Amino acid sequence: MQMSQTNPQAAFWNSDAGHAWVENQAILDHMFAPFETLLAASVHAGEHVLDVGCGTGATTLAAARQAGPDGRCTGVDISAPMIATARIRAAQAGLGASFVCADAQHYPFDGGAFDAIVSRFGIMFFADPVAAFANLRTATRPGGRLHLYAWRGADENPFMTAAERAAAPLVEVPPRLPGQPGQFAFADAGRVHAILRAAGWEGGAIDPVDVACEFPAAGLDGYIGRMGLLGRVLPTLEAPRRREVIDHARRAFEPFVRGETVHYTAACWRIAARADVIRR
Structure with missing residues (x-):
């Protein structure tokens, strides 16, 4: 495992948070399936592709199917539990995708090894x-x-x-700190442009996209109980209190539930850039 154990993100994603993603793999894959399609469409047959923050491997496997037998797809993630699951899934699917458990900020990839870098929500957690x-x-x-x-x-x-937001009156939820690694760290498109330019990428394009996502409503309690900032707090509570908080929070999701399905819109940036110039 190529990562510093003093890295807060390494500690976080190799603890209960990583296991929560594994436990909710089916829900999350269903929810984010449109992004698999969008990313796979950008991959060409025979290409070598790196999937950054690959999690349990859904997007890496989608890219591998698109790249075909002459391609090579590698997923990298800092979470050992998620990488272990990704490797099992690749073997079960009979795909030649490979996986590295490492911090992509520091990992010594071979120079010029990849035709494309893809990521679905895996790039907002870097320390630098x-x-x-x-x-x-x-x-x-x-x-x-x-x-x-x-x-x-x-x-x-x-x-x-x-x-x-719903649970805030009942329990203390960790705050989201602007500019810190986390889910919304790339909310400022200007900051993202600056990062790409400083890192040597050319022709950066950052476009807003709204993607319709859904998953079965039967999975909502599991999602509330294990994911996000509230998911960090709930395992520390006694079972009756945990049930009370989940029931209270669930009411906040009523506007998103239609019949047996949860629907929402993912407001995202689509980020594209080229590696046209060798920077020294």
Whole structure:
């Protein structure tokens, strides 16, 4: 495992948070399936692709299917539980995707090894985003490209903050700190442009996209109980109190439930750039 154990993100994603993603893999894959399609469409047959923050591997496997037998797809993530699950899924699918448990900010990728870098919500957690994107630039061949998705602001994504807002009167929820690594760290498009330029990427384009997402309503309690900021707090509570908080928070999701399905819009940035110029 190529990562510093003093890295707060390494500690976080290798603890209960990583296991929560594994436990909710089916829900999250269903929810984010549209992004698999969007990212896979950017991959060409025979390409070598790196999936950053690959989690349990859904987007890496989608890219591998698109790249075909002559391609090579590698997923990298800081979470050992998620990488272990991704490797099992690749073996079960009979796909040649490989996975590295590492911090992509520091990992010594082979220079110019990849035709494309893709990511679905895996790039907002770097301690030093400029250093991370410079490292990814080194790993990309001249003419290679980025195709990434990151969240826009919290105010544009009410589904993602519904649980913590609803539960705030009942329990203390960790605050979201502007500018710190986390889900909405790339909300400011100007900051993202600056990061890409400083890291040596060319022709950066950051476009707003709204993606319709859904998942079965039967999975909502599991989602509330294990994911997001509230999901960090609930495991510390006694069972009756935990049930009370979940029931209270669930009411905040009523506007998103239609019949047996939860629907919401993911307000995101689509980030694209080129590795056209060798920076020294």
